[in-house]
Amino acid sequence: MDIEAEIRALQLNSAEDNNGVVNPEVTKPEEVEISDKLEEGVKDEVDTKSQAVQAEPKDKEVAAQEDAEASVEMETEKKRHLNVVFIGHVDSGKSTIGGQILFLSGQVDDRTIQKYEKEAKDKSRESWYMAYIMDTNEEERVKGITVEVGRARFETETTRFTILDAPVISARKGEFETGYERGGQTREHVLLAKTLGVAKLLVVVNKMDDNTVNWSKERYDEIESKMTPFLRSSGYNVKKDVQFLPISGLIGYNMKTRVDKSICSWWNGPCLFEALDSIEVPFRDPKGPFRMPIIDKFKDMGTVVMGKVESGSVCEGDSLLVMPNKAQVKVLAVYCDENKVRRAGPGENLRVRLSGVEEDDMLSGFVLTSVVKSIPAVTEFTAQLQILELLENAIFTAGYKAVLHIHSVVEECEIVELLQQIDPKTKKPMKKKVLYVKNGAVVMCRIQVNNLICIEKFSDFPQLGRFTLRTEGKTVAVGKVTDLPSSSST
Template sequence: MFVDGSRKEHVNMVFIGHVDAGKSTIGGHLMYLTGMVDKRTLDKYEREAKDKGRESWFALMIHGVTSKTNSICCGISPWSSYFRYLSWALDTNDEEREKGKTVECGRAFFETDKKHFTILDAPGHKSFVPNMISGATQADLAVLVISARKGEFETGFDRGGQTREHAMLVKTTGVKYLIVLVNKMDDPTVNWDEERYKEIQNKLTPYLRKCGFNPKTDIIYIPVSGLTGAFLKERPNSQFGSWYTGPCFIEYIDTMLPSISRDYEGPVRVIIADKYSDMGTIIIGKMESGVLVKGQTLTVMPNRTSIQVIQLWSDDVEVDKVVSGDNVKLKLKGIEDNDILPGFVLCSPDALCHVGRVFDAEVRFFLHFMEQLS
């Protein structure tokens, strides 16, 4: 089936890393820098934070860097006082905003000149690893956010932290490319120190190699400040980070990231990540192959139920067609949501996926999980 050549390439990126590394703040800042979040929206977030009594928490979060904000942000972002609320662009439910932590896998999107990106913001706390895996299974690209703040990198990378586990999990789910954003470089304990950046790089790279990533072809490191936006889209007009000569984050993902291979000619495969009921059965998932149009009949595997797709959305925009690589929401006719589980697959009726009761698996245990079980 023909796929419109004018479509921008769709890339699904999951933000991973230890709790409080700055994943949601960076994701929110990317939405601001690409025009998906404006000053009016940030005003709204500020009012909501005050109503919930969270303004003091945000002030604590940025304590120690505000004195440097104007010089770091010079030429990048004119509304630095609003940046403390950027994480709310992805942390959208009450529990996440109350705790200041991502719980579910947040979802948002933005566009660059050449590509369309879906952000999957995975929770960093070890209690929500299943939610993180849900995001990783839908991703083409992983962005590993590391806190450069003194002590925080060590906490996230050493035993009990989520940095190691997240990196291993995204590789296991099939992610090929990894961007490591060394965040909080503007923190007073770091102050854009190149030696701290290299220290993190030298400690992290051997482990990522063990996970299966090729450091020469699959990994790039970029120093950033999620709060000020430095090196996300533009370089700061200051001496900070002058030693870094590589690309900014948006420049890299728009023009230098290798194209993701898509199977538009294959049978329809939609991996179901979630489901709910809203005037009918709704599923959320990713198109792994094929082209799907409104009204098309599919088969739900493994229970072999025939269904019809009566509505389609791609990144919350209703459309008539979705293609391989799209993150989709579908309304189905012919099945109840109670009869669907995450992991089920929507298939072309004449090309069903294989099912089985027995399989071989390679199992890896993480030490802190074993400690919890003992």
Template sequence: MAAKTDPADSWDNEDDAIITPDDEEIDDAEFTEGEATPKVSKKKIPKVEENRSKREHVNVVFIGHVDAGKSTIGGQIMSLTGMVDKRTLEKYEREAREKSRESWYLSWALDTNQEERDKGKTVEVGRAFFETDRKHFTILDAPGHKSFVPNMIGGAAQADLAVLVISARKGEFETGFDRGGQTREHAMLAKTAGVKHLVVLVNKMDDPTVNWDQERYNECKDKILPYLKKLGFNPAKDLTFMPCSGLSGLGLREQISETICPWYRGPAFIPFIDELPSLNRKLDGPFIMPIVDKYKDMGTVVMGKVESGTARKGQNLLVMPNRTQVAVDQLFSDDYEVTSVGPGENVKIKLKGIEEEDVSPGFVICDAANPIKTGKIFDAQVVILEHKSIICAGYSAVMHIHCAAEEVTVKALICLVDKKTGEKSKTRPRFVKQDQVAIMRIECSGMICLEQFKLFPQMGRFTLRDENKTIAIGKVLKVIE
């Protein structure tokens, strides 16, 4: 029997044809920091000095085609905000000059391993942070190369704000944006990962082929805008375009001077993201943190972004889907040790009670009393974006959901959904093809953690990839326990 789903779940209009933004977040209850605890114990407990970061945490992912200048901009921001000292940068500059790669030295602040530096390509998601008076920003520098898209998805899954870097240099913008370039796929994956705001930085404006030319800037902007609109970004609210130069740092911290660029009088990048409205975080929900990476360091250390709730040192938690009980030994928020962490923070947690080999990226640490749902089979609404042939029952692909990547198979197609009206077909389709929306039952090869999209968007949206391409995106309608 076909699973019944609520027609309200389907998309309303063409603008949201890709995936609905998070306006269906759960209402945030009012929450006051540091809830009062009931007085029970008579024994005096030594007071632990509470330390946690006071600034709002915002995770910024830099995405875009290979060589657009993502790592260089990231390095330049760290240099401008004083997170990398002058001596270190001078050292990088010397080393880069010796390899006759002068223009790469800023990217070395984020591309730290030798392979990335030799090839000039980011492979893993680089991490760094910088602070303004009001906010604490974590930079996630995603790889642009198409072989490393799975790593990029892991980075985008942790982000609140995406910065799409495009190169204005003659020929480079076109290479990145045309079929086969990564600009389109990255923008789409960021949207699917639930990024609320997209800043498009038109980089390399100081290149001799561009020379801060307004026509070239507008040409890049006009070419990419229709595509971003189609993804569901609203140009009035969720999109901002800015010219800049990563190598010289113009347009990143200070407004570009009128002599260089008389036609752009908007804000510079750092002040702009600092002024963005606060994100509403689920402070009072149960603790949930998908694990993006893990390593051994006198114990098991896991990394990820807290999606909801808070955790304190010494607290007992569960690692799902294996239901392993663990205790929090130490907490680090962007390399600072703290006693508690909250939603939106990028953290490292040292755990007691589990071996490093028993943890995989995609596992989720959660509240022991209120664990996250796990399952192998679920119903989902899926949009086929790009696929040459048809998809029918038995088709398999790799699914990326939050930080997990799992092989999945389509068990059954339940119905087609009309993109314009949201109506569901009465008969079961035998297949689906490109640009269609279908509700299908999907089976994973192993147990995974997931949640209904309606209840918890971050844990309920996914992408399907096959042969190094993103072929579909979807949202979980219900988990079949």
């Protein structure tokens, strides 16, 4: 399994101003990782007034059901919503941390935990039992690696969280510095997180309880001192946007409550739940044009699409478009966190039941959009690219081909023209005509795809205008859409 699954998980939760969590494994320097992306969503207020109850018993039943649905929606409106994505190398404890979070927040009971403990012991994998909460299929439990994107939810006093446990697998096992060498995946993880909108990082130093560490402040400081320069070089303001904290995902120390001084006398900072609750949620306009990239679809009393709302709100009865095929649809029902709701706003992961379109007429990467100010559909666009690291002997010039990843779109593309190279110091275009560029260059170019794709200019919708280019399983460039053709289909 390669890093493309990580990109899908990150893009699934991309937003203009995201937050993230880095999860270095403290016991093995070679496996220090990036983990946990947080992303925010703000929902519009909803009218939850129930209709008058009729006298007939059947009508009372219907009214009671509507009141219950309204109550659920009202309750969810009281709390802000954050998405959390675990990313990083194998064996860092991502699934274990996710499982422990669900246990500590009351989503999993003691009896279930005992069942998982027995199952793990039977497989001679005693330390994996918490991971079984997130890793649910047999392949994951046998190999101890996440191979599918798992989804779970938990709540604190002020916040609803959605967890995505992404199947990001590292093929490397070397020393701590390996991840920071040219081609190292930790380098790629940081750049992807930064490119895809992770503005703030929570660096979780896991496995502090290991007998090679024993909550050692020296080991913790070593990890922090080695991570900091790299995070800074990747564009993060470490003092302002990065926070470190030690935990034990397996035992659950310093997660829901602060670690006891008898165990870790030197730590005076917050626990994980406190750190998550303290993250600020930027306001996003629930009244903007509706945009929901489709990540999956299926049949269920109509056609149901799944995705995350990137802009605007959706209500039962709304008339919308599916782009780029311009199918006119009506919203029959909206489901958020398995609950039927009447309205949902930006940042929410939804299932939306539609009429007017068949499942076979849609693909992942299509976008559910408002009729007025619908999303553009294009086969060509102008972009600003930063070249990261090309494959050996590759030349980045007109004719260069790669795979484009933008929101839920994955499409082959070709660089048809290099327009201008940008001076990295002045940020201004260079006058010299550009024929090709090397690693580290910033260049304006025209990009072409074979099929219509729905995208936006980064300046209008950052979450629908940032992308990566990959070749042979490696991220070679990151970019943002700067202009669309005036004739783009809408």
